[in-house]
Amino acid sequence: MGDQVVAHNGELGSEYEDDDQPFYQNVEILQEHGINVADIKKLKAAGICTIKGIQMTTRRRLAAIKGFSEAKVDKIKEACAKIDQHSFMTALQVSDKRREVFKITTGSKEFDKLLGGGMESMAITEAFGEFRTGKTQLSHTLCVTAQMPGVNYSGGKVIFLDTEHTFRPDRLRTIAERFGLDATAVLDNVLYARAYTSEHQTELLDMVAAKFHEEGGVFKLLVVDSVMALFRVDFSGRGELADRQQRLAQFMSRLQKVSEEYNVAVFITNQMTADPGATMSFQADPKKPIGGNILAHASTTRISLRKGRGETRIAKIYDSPDMPESEATFAITGGGIDDAKD
Numbered sequence: 001m002g003d004q005v006v007a008h009n010g011e012l013g014s015e016y017e018d019d020d021q022p023f024y025q026n027v028e029i030l031q032e033h034g035i036n037v038a039d040i041k042k043l044k045a046a047g048i049c050t051i052k053g054i055q056m057t058t059r060r061r062l063a064a065i066k067g068f069s070e071a072k073v074d075k076i077k078e079a080c081a082k083i084d085q086h087s088f089m090t091a092l093q094v095s096d097k098r099r100e101v102f103k104i105t106t107g108s109k110e111f112d113k114l115l116g117g118g119m120e121s122m123a124i125t126e127a128f129g130e131f132r133t134g135k136t137q138l139s140h141t142l143c144v145t146a147q148m149p150g151v152n153y154s155g156g157k158v159i160f161l162d163t164e165h166t167f168r169p170d171r172l173r174t175i176a177e178r179f180g181l182d183a184t185a186v187l188d189n190v191l192y193a194r195a196y197t198s199e200h201q202t203e204l205l206d207m208v209a210a211k212f213h214e215e216g217g218v219f220k221l222l223v224v225d226s227v228m229a230l231f232r233v234d235f236s237g238r239g240e241l242a243d244r245q246q247r248l249a250q251f252m253s254r255l256q257k258v259s260e261e262y263n264v265a266v267f268i269t270n271q272m273t274a275d276p277g278a279t280m281s282f283q284a285d286p287k288k289p290i291g292g293n294i295l296a297h298a299s300t301t302r303i304s305l306r307k308g309r310g311e312t313r314i315a316k317i318y319d320s321p322d323m324p325e326s327e328a329t330f331a332i333t334g335g336g337i338d339d340a341k342d
Contacts, residue, residue, distance in 0.1 A: 024216075024261060025051040025083065033079035042067060043076075047206025049213035054080045056257040102153040104221060104265050106330070107141045107175075107337035111315055114328035115301065118150075121220070121265040124256055124298060126227070127315075128270035128289035129305030134313045134332050135269035136166045138305075139223045141336035142267055143190050144175040146221035156220035157189045159208055163201060163229045167192060171336075178335025198230040198244075202251050205258065212262040219264055224255070227268040228291050245294050252298035270295065289318075312340045 027043050027050060046065050048054055054062070054076060062073045089097070103118030112118045119125050119142060127135050139160070149155040160167055169187055176186040191211065195201035201224075212219050228248070235244030259266045272287045289295065289302070296302070302318040308329055316327045331340040 024213075026213075027051065027054065029083055030076065030079050033082060035076055035079055039068070039072065039076070044210065044213075047209040049210060050261055051080050051083050052261050053209070053257070055084065056261065100263055102220070102263075102265075103150070104142060104153075105145045105148070105150060106138065107145055107335075108328070108330040108339045110328040110339055111330045111337065114315055114317060114323070114326060115303075116323050119221070119265045119267055120301070121263050122260050123300035124252075124259060124266045124268060125301045125303065126268050126270055126289070126295070126299035127303045127305055128272055128318075130272055130287070130307075133305035133307055134330075134337065135305060136225055137171075137332045138337050139225045139267060139269060140168070140171045141175055142221060142223065143172055144179060144181065144186055144336065146265070147186060147189050148179060148181070153220075157191065157215070157218050158221045158223065159191045159193070159211065159219060161193050161195055161201065161204055161208070161222070161224045163195045163224070164226055165194065166225055167194075174334050175336035178333075178338075195230060198234045198247060198251075201230055202247070202254070205251065205254050209254075209258050209261070212258065212264065217263075219262070222255075222258070222264055222266045224266070224268045226270055227251075228270055228295070232271075232290070245292060248291060249294045249298070252294060256298060268299070308340070 027040050027048065029051065030040055031037065042065050048057055059073050059077065062068055062076065063070055102121045105112055105118045106115070127138055129135055143158045143160060146158050147155045172187055172190065173183040176183040193204050195204055208222060231244050231248050235241065255266055270289045270291060273290045296319065301320040301323065304316045304318045306314050308314045311332050312329055313332060314327055314329055317323050317325050329340045331338050
């Protein structure tokens, strides 16, 4: 079973190619609409590699690219409007599009059931909890399970953005062994980057988009562990809160767009803080995830993790567009996230 880990060569599989059009359109098409090669290169350098990517970028941000005048930005936007005229889709077309969504197993059947089958692509799943509740263990397990073929899913590579220096490649080895996979191949399929500031974290996201584009359809999962740590450090005190939330909103918006643009699952971890207002409202749990409404609205599904007995942990759906609020018990083992033994 060792060679079951995918060694893609950047080929687009059948699940990315529609009968009439591929999953995404390359910015190179703009050449046919009078945009010169130098400008296309500048777009790519800014991490904008697809027509959808341009549509997802504001004119203001495009105008900030060196050498781009407002007239040039208008010309590029007009060309994109001609290329992609499908602004509206019927609910049936949306339903067909949703078929391209895949789920990545967490390693625990109970946890998967809670999530409706696993971590979903084209969405951001956020897990938050106190120290040692399994957030980083879950992100390490997903790095391995994302590479395993599943139902209507071929498996693929992973990018891991680390903000707190919590990534341990040796953990991946033991998790790979549990699933009977070749550890060297598993490690080779995970691209790792360490972010040092919130600005660097945002810049890395542009590089991630370029990587997803370069190896079309090969990457299936992007992990950010943890999403808020650097924003907390770089913007301290109430005076900088508005600025922090604005930067965070831009980062989360880009994250959401990348997940939709390239059909990847995004998994982010988050920390908790004591809620000073909770004592007034008699909440059972006075702690809440940090990041405020910006993070709450940007994450598609939010899971809260807490400790159970021994190595068991309890996951609860905190917020989800289609999953009911319920709980699941799982265990942290040497081989990663697993079902809790009775």
